Amino acid sequence: MTSSLTIENLYTAYDKADVLEGISLEVPTGQVTCLLGSNGAGKTTTIRSILGLTPPRDGRILFEGQEITGRATHKIISLGIACIPEGRKVFPKLTTEENLRLGAYQESREATIRSRMDEVYEIFPRLAERRQQLAGTMSGGEQAMVSIGRGLMSAPKLLLIDEPSLGLSPLYVKENFNIIKRINERGITVFLVEQNVRQTLAISHRGYVLSKGRVVASGTPTELQQNEEVHAAYFG
Structure with a gap:
């Protein structure tokens, strides 16, 4: 292996x-x-x-x-390699969608970003419902989802959690x-x-x-x- x-x-x-x-x-x-x-x-x-x-x-x-x-x-x-840091660390004054986009900062193609975002929303349907909500107003569990979703937006091979x-x-x-x-x-x-x-x-x-x-x-x-x-x- x-x-x-x-x-x-x-x-x-x-x-x-x-x-x-x-x-x-x-x-x-x-x-x-x-x-x-x-x-x-x-x-x-x-x-x-x-x-x-x-x-x-x-x-x-x-x-x-x-x-x-x-x-x-x-x-x-x-x-x-992507990392989901201890304590979630979302950007509280940005929406769910804006937080997720930051995870794909190395990707310039909009179609690829949208495709990755759709995948994140498939894993976390609750985030799809709250895509325009400010991350700072969400529950701890929802913020954890945003943090994991943001980590997935770079399409990592290795995820450090x-x-x-x-x-x-x-x-x-x-x-x-x-x-x-x-x-x-x-x-x-x-x-x-x-x-x-x-x-x-x-x-x-x-x-x-x-x-x-x-x-x-x-x-x-x-x-x-x-x-x-x-x-x-x-x-x-």
Whole structure:
């Protein structure tokens, strides 16, 4: 099986203090791979490292076999990587449609933009009903849909999703995870960074557990659920 994303022995530091301490992982093409860990484990730093926002001090990151370590963020994104950031981060004074259009800023053909928007509305019928509504007036769950939809507007090969359950009601959390599963079934590779272990493992093909900047466990969802350390930490 080919890998969409490969991280090899990655060290990333803030102010000379390492946050990631030699992590290695693979994100197979066409699958959902998750990175689990509590607050402060280094999950968001991993995403920032992939996107070039916090360049690693050592190690390598490869996307589709091509090294992207240290490249400018806009060049990394142009290869086919999109990120749905933690906390949704919609543009509150723009409409749903305007928010979605911003996700296709690298595409100049109007017909392509419209086609992608139709796909987003097919996944999220509620957004089609609210296409002219200001994003800031929508519920948290609807804003999460706008954020995911905007990520899909660049037609990514790899979607990085940071903490999609953060601050959402249980109903919207369940809906969000179902949507991520459907997006993956459309052929998009997903790297899912989360604290919500049960829901995440239910839709993942493979996972890694991060603790204090190091990978402490990896395997299939079943293997991780049966891992004593993981079970004690997350399933109690």
